[in-house]
Amino acid sequence: SVRIGLEFSVPFYDRFVNLVWMPRGFSSGKGFLDFLRSPQMREMLEKGREVLHWRREVALHTLEVWNEDERPRLEQLWGVSVAPMGLEEFLDFVGRGHASLLRLAEYLHKHIQPSLRARAEILRARHDDPEAMEELQRLDNLGPDDVQALWLNPGHNPRIPNTEQPGACDNLPELMCMSAQKLSAYLKGLATGNRLILGTEGLSVEDVVELLWDCEGRITHLELFNMKSWVEGHLNNIAAINELQRVLNQGLAPRMKQMVRQMIRQMEMTGDDERLEKFHAILRDIPKLWAAYRHEPLKSRLGSNSASRSRSYGMGLAIRETLPRRALLAMKKSGSQQSAIPIYSPVEEQIRYNEPETPSPGQRLLAHFRFLPGCDHLGMERRRVWRAASEDCRVSNRGNMVNLGGLSPFRGNGLTDAPQGEEARPDGQYLNSSLSNWLKVLLGFIPAFVSFIYTQDWWFLAWFGTFIWFGITGVRNVVQMVMAARGAKRSTLTHWKEHVSVKRICDSLMYTGISVLLLEVMIRVWLLEDCFGVTVAEQPVVVFTVLNIVNGFYIFAHNVYRGFPREAAIGNLFRSALAIPVSSLYDFILFHLLLLWGIADPHMYLVPSAAVISKMASDTVAAIIEGYADSQMNLRMRRWDYESTIKRIFDCYTQLELLFPREDALICLARPGGLRGRGGEEAQRLERILIICALDLMYFWFYQPRAQEAFRHKVRSMAEADRAVLLSAQLVLMREREVSQFLVDGLLGRNFSKPLAFFLDRRKEYLRLMARICILSKPREAPACPVLFGEDKKS
Numbered sequence: 001s002v003r004i005g006l007e008f009s010v011p012f013y014d015r016f017v018n019l020v021w022m023p024r025g026f027s028s029g030k031g032f033l034d035f036l037r038s039p040q041m042r043e044m045l046e047k048g049r050e051v052l053h054w055r056r057e058v059a060l061h062t063l064e065v066w067n068e069d070e071r072p073r074l075e076q077l078w079g080v081s082v083a084p085m086g087l088e089e090f091l092d093f094v095g096r097g098h099a100s101l102l103r104l105a106e107y108l109h110k111h112i113q114p115s116l117r118a119r120a121e122i123l124r125a126r127h128d129d130p131e132a133m134e135e136l137q138r139l140d141n142l143g144p145d146d147v148q149a150l151w152l153n154p155g156h157n158p159r160i161p162n163t164e165q166p167g168a169c170d171n172l173p174e175l176m177c178m179s180a181q182k183l184s185a186y187l188k189g190l191a192t193g194n195r196l197i198l199g200t201e202g203l204s205v206e207d208v209v210e211l212l213w214d215c216e217g218r219i220t221h222l223e224l225f226n227m228k229s230w231v232e233g234h235l236n237n238i239a240a241i242n243e244l245q246r247v248l249n250q251g252l253a254p255r256m257k258q259m260v261r262q263m264i265r266q267m268e269m270t271g272d273d274e275r276l277e278k279f280h281a282i283l284r285d286i287p288k289l290w291a292a293y294r295h296e297p298l299k300s301r302l303g304s305n306s307a308s309r310s311r312s313y314g315m316g317l318a319i320r321e322t323l324p325r326r327a328l329l330a331m332k333k334s335g336s337q338q339s340a341i342p343i344y345s346p347v348e349e350q351i352r353y354n355e356p357e358t359p360s361p362g363q364r365l366l367a368h369f370r371f372l373p374g375c376d377h378l379g380m381e382r383r384r385v386w387r388a389a390s391e392d393c394r395v396s397n398r399g400n401m402v403n404l405g406g407l408s409p410f411r412g413n414g415l416t417d418a419p420q421g422e423e424a425r426p427d428g429q430y431l432n433s434s435l436s437n438w439l440k441v442l443l444g445f446i447p448a449f450v451s452f453i454y455t456q457d458w459w460f461l462a463w464f465g466t467f468i469w470f471g472i473t474g475v476r477n478v479v480q481m482v483m484a485a486r487g488a489k490r491s492t493l494t495h496w497k498e499h500v501s502v503k504r505i506c507d508s509l510m511y512t513g514i515s516v517l518l519l520e521v522m523i524r525v526w527l528l529e530d531c532f533g534v535t536v537a538e539q540p541v542v543v544f545t546v547l548n549i550v551n552g553f554y555i556f557a558h559n560v561y562r563g564f565p566r567e568a569a570i571g572n573l574f575r576s577a578l579a580i581p582v583s584s585l586y587d588f589i590l591f592h593l594l595l596l597w598g599i600a601d602p603h604m605y606l607v608p609s610a611a612v613i614s615k616m617a618s619d620t621v622a623a624i625i626e627g628y629a630d631s632q633m634n635l636r637m638r639r640w641d642y643e644s645t646i647k648r649i650f651d652c653y654t655q656l657e658l659l660f661p662r663e664d665a666l667i668c669l670a671r672p673g674g675l676r677g678r679g680g681e682e683a684q685r686l687e688r689i690l691i692i693c694a695l696d697l698m699y700f701w702f703y704q705p706r707a708q709e710a711f712r713h714k715v716r717s718m719a720e721a722d723r724a725v726l727l728s729a730q731l732v733l734m735r736e737r738e739v740s741q742f743l744v745d746g747l748l749g750r751n752f753s754k755p756l757a758f759f760l761d762r763r764k765e766y767l768r769l770m771a772r773i774c775i776l777s778k779p780r781e782a783p784a785c786p787v788l789f790g791e792d793k794k795s
Contacts, residue, residue, distance in 0.1 A: 004032075005197075006048065010180045011166035012207070018199035019180065020223070020301075025193030040190050050173040056099040058161050062152055063090060063104060065159045070151045080118040085111055101163065105148035113413065116142070120415040136416060143410040180211050184218040197221040197301050201229040205240040206263050209289075210275065212248075213282050217292030221301045224393055225343045227313040227403060228305035238342075242395040249297040249391055253290050260286065300393035302343060302401065312408035319347050320400040322386045326563070334406060341403065344396040348387045353380040357639075357717055437506040444513020445470070451516045455525050461612070466516070469615060473512045476619040477505045483623075484630030485705030493702045493758075511558045512615075518554060519547050519614070536606065544583040547614045552579075555622070564629070583617035631706065638710035641700055646714070649693050649729045650722075652686045659683055666690075670731035674738065687732075691739055692747070694730045695759070698766050702758075715773055727774040733763045 005022035026032040035041060067084045075082045085108065091099065093107045116139055123139075126132035154162040166172065178186065184196055198211060198219050212219055222245060229235050247255045260283045267276045282289060304314040320328070356363055359379065367379035431439075445466060452465035461468075478500055485499040486492070528534040528543060536543045559569040587606060590613070594602035606613070656665035659679045668675055669690060675683050700707040715723055733739060739759060743752045 005195075008183060009051075009176055010178060010183050011176070012180065012211070014165055014167070015202070016164065016166060016176070017180070017203065017207075017211070018201070018223075019183065019219075020197040020199070021187050022195040022197070023191035023193070024195060025191065035191065044186075044190060047173065047175045051175050052098050054171075054173050054176075055101075055163075058163060059099045059101055059104045060087065062101060062160050063087065065157060066108070066151060069157055069159065074112075074115075074151070078115065078119040079122065080115050082112060082115045101148065101152055102144075105144045105152055108151070109142070109144040109147045112147075116413055116415065140412045140415040141410075142413060145410075179214070181214040181216070184215040188218055195220045197223055199223045199226070200238060200241055201226060201234045203241070204237050205244050205259075206266075206275070206279075208241050208244060209260070209263065209282065210278065212292075212298075213278075213289055217296075219298070220296070221299045221390075223303060224300040224395070225302045225317075225341070225401075226305050227303065227317070227341075227407075230341070231313065231407065239395045242393075245298050245300070246394065248290065248293040251290060251294050253286060256290055257283065257286050297391035299390040300345075301390070302393070304403065312405065314403035314407060315405045317341070317343075317401050318404055319345055319386070319388060320402050321347050321349075323402065331402060331406075341399045341401040342395050342397060343393055343399045343401045345388050345390075345393045345400060347400075348389075350385045350387065352383045352385055353377040354383065356381050433503070437502060440506040440510040441513075444510035446513070448513035448516035451521045455520050465612060466513075468612060469512065469516060470509055472612075472615055472619050473508050474505055476623050477508050480623045480627040480630065484627045485634055486631075486709065492708070493762075494705075499705060507562065511555075515551060515554055519551055523547060523550050540587055541580070541584060544587070544614055544617075545580050548579040548583065548618060551614065551618055555618075564626075578621045579614070579617040582620055583614050586613050586617055634706040635710050638700065638704060638707045639714065641704065641707070642697075642710055642714050645693050645696050645700075646726060649690065649726065652689050652693075653725055653729060656683070656686055659686075664728075666725065666728035666731070670728065670734055672735055672737070674732075674735065688742070690729055691732055691742060694733050695739070697730060698733065698759070698762070701766060701769070702762060712773060723774040727770055730767065730770055733759075733767060736760065736763070 003022050003024075005020045008019045008021065009016040010019055023032075023035065026035060036045075063085055071082050071084060089111075090104065090107050093110070094103050097103060120136055120139060123132045123136040150156070152160060154160040166176070175183070187194060187196065196215070196219050198208070198221070200208065200223055203211075208222070222241065224238060224242060224245070226235065244259065246252075247259065260279060264276065264279050264283065267273075267279065302317050304316050356379075359367070363379040365379075369375050370378050372378075448469055449466045452469075453462050456462035456465060481499050481501060481504070482496045523546060524536075524543065528546060534542055556569055590606060591602045594606070653666060656669075656679075659665065659682065660668070660675075665675070669687060674687055677684075679686075697711075701711065715726070718726070740756060743756045743759065746752070748755050
């Protein structure tokens with residue numbers, strides 16, 4: 001979910017503090033947009049534009065000062081020419097963002113790169129001079145933050161405005177002159193529900209107490225942690241601030257009184273008479289501050305503040321316990337500063353079981369066994385939900401927060417021969433796909449071939465057993481993927497080859513080749529024959545049982561490692577048990593076939609072929625188990641596709657009905673010309689969305705695996721009136737000329753020829769199918785649809 005807020009800078013003594021205001025309490029996105037159009041918000045946003053204009057003027061004035069003062073000094077210092085910064089180039093660099101000192105520093109860092117390289121050439125020529133090499137290293141580490149501190153700092157040039165101190169700037173906008181107390185009261189009057197977040201960067205616990213007192217409980221959250229501020233060392237007091245938050249939330253008035261007394265004693269020692277009187281007033285009226293957060297806790301907010309283009313501080317924070325195991329392993333392997341975040345947030349795990357909206361045949365079958373003890377949730381969809389309490393975030397050395405994406409520090413300007421290039425070298429996952437696939441096949445083929453040569457006395461299996469083994473795996477994977485996607489059906493426009501994943505086949509060949517070494521050499525020969533004296537000729541059931549059990553656990557392990565669906569991984573544990581009778585059946589059939597062919601001793605061929613027979617049985621069961629898991633995964637994906645698209649259609653339908661209460665807007669949309677401009681921009685927007693949704697549904701039907709089955713299940717679960725709406729919404733595809741024009745105008749980009757041909761060739765067939773599914777299944781009460789059944793029956 002996205003929450004939109006506005007950031008304000010308010011004066012507080014000799015600096016600015018940040019407040020983030022988030023209006024809440026809107027029933028829909030339209031309600032929020034109406035709120036933005038209200039007269040009060042228009043007035044406030046106009047004041048906000050004054051702030052942006054002031055920051056732009058400060059940035060442009062600083063650019064001018066740099067060109068006039070700092071650039072000549074830099075040329076003299078470096079002994080190279082430095083081009084002046086252009087105003088238009090800077091604004092092009094900013095783009096749709098806002099001009100500010102931060103963007104100016106980023107642009108200046110990019111602008112001086114040619115001069116930096118020229119200066120580096122001069123310094124490299126003096127490689128025997130330690131001072132030159134030290135300066136070269138400093139220039140290589142020169143980032144946008146250093147550029148702002150060196151050349152855009154009012155401490156180095158008094159002509160640059162000091163935007164960090166309220167009293168040092170003239171003509172501040174009105175919003176930047178309002179105190180926290182005045183601004184919080186003003187914002188509270190704009191919306192009935194809102195959240196006001198106080199940024200704690202650079203603040204002491206005394207500052208937070210004073211701001212909470214001034215705002216009279218209107219501050220609802222503290223930004224307890226910010227990744228950028230933490231890395232830069234501006235959050236030195238978060239432990240004391242968190243203690244204050246805990247005392248307020250738990251209603252510990254005596255402890256609150258003790259903390260304020262300690263603050264007063266500290267001020268008396270430092271001689272801070274300006275604030276002493278206010279804190280005496282706070283001490284006399286502690287219940288006022290305590291009561292403000294007694295029933296509504298002071299909650300926490302955490303962030304990354306990744307606004308810079310030069311480096312990233314992550315894409316937000318997550319709680320460690322809620323991350324998948326593979327993500328935790330990847331973070332541990334990366335060795336980034338994940339454990340350095342000193343925030344702990346309690347989290348509660350909840351397991352929910354829901355009846356599936358369109359249960360599969362397997363789920364319907366399992367539902368019949370819920371009467372058994374411990375089987376109450378058979379056939380239900382299991383979902384894990386996490387709940388975190390933002391008011392209970394606390395500072396701890398054993399935090400459970402991790403930084404999504406990790407930190408991306410500035411890696412230098414490439415001026416030295418430091419091993420920066422080695423750090424940037426891509427790893428194995430960026431290897432060429434074809435080469436990677438061949439390496440995987442070889443990695444499986446070599447141990448399999450060596451194993452057959454080592455274990456087989458029969459020359460045919462010794463030389464060709466590996467090819468038979470790989471052939472079984474390859475054929476099984478192809479059949480499994482095609483059948484799981486229903487790729488052999490003529491009603492789709494996809495070829496069966498499009499459902500076959502070459503990468504997945506190569507992965508399977510690699511793992512199955514390794515399994516030959518495990519099953520044939522280590523288990524059958526070394527363990528069973530050499531250690532226990534058990535052979536296929538004497539005890540075939542025992543041998544096949546052991547081989548299939550080991551193979552089942554081996555397959556389960558690499559299925560989990562490869563991230564396969566849970567159904568497939570767990571099913572492979574039972575695959576070994578199911579494969580035992582199948583392998584015995586194959587052995588029995590082959591034995592009698594060899595007898596029919598006139599072979600006197602079939603065991604001469606069956607004994608060395610035990611692993612191949614076991615492999616055939618195992619893959620037969622695997623094709624059923626993994627094929628079913630893949631088909632269920634495809635069905636889940638298609639259900640998500642259809643549910644989101646159909647929900648969007650009904651949202652548009654609702655809005656159209658409100659715009660046109662006296663007529664059926666969907667039927668009007670299906671006629672040539674559509675709404676003919678009625679309803680204004682909102683109606684045109686809804687019309688365009690419905691066309692896009694109808695094209696999406698048409699694409700799903702013909703090109704996505706298992707889409708037709710998922711759509712039929714979805715339609716069966718809908719009420720008859722809803723099915724009529726769904727069909728009417730797709731009749732917009734009858735407007736051949738208008739939809740074609742949408743495609744030509746760039747709805748799908750420049751390569752519109754194939755989508756356009758697909759639409760023109762298949763739209764009539766598709767609409768006939770939709771009519772048959774949505775209406776003709778219930779012929780008793782077919783809804784009025786003049787386009788199909790009234791005015792033009794032929795179409």
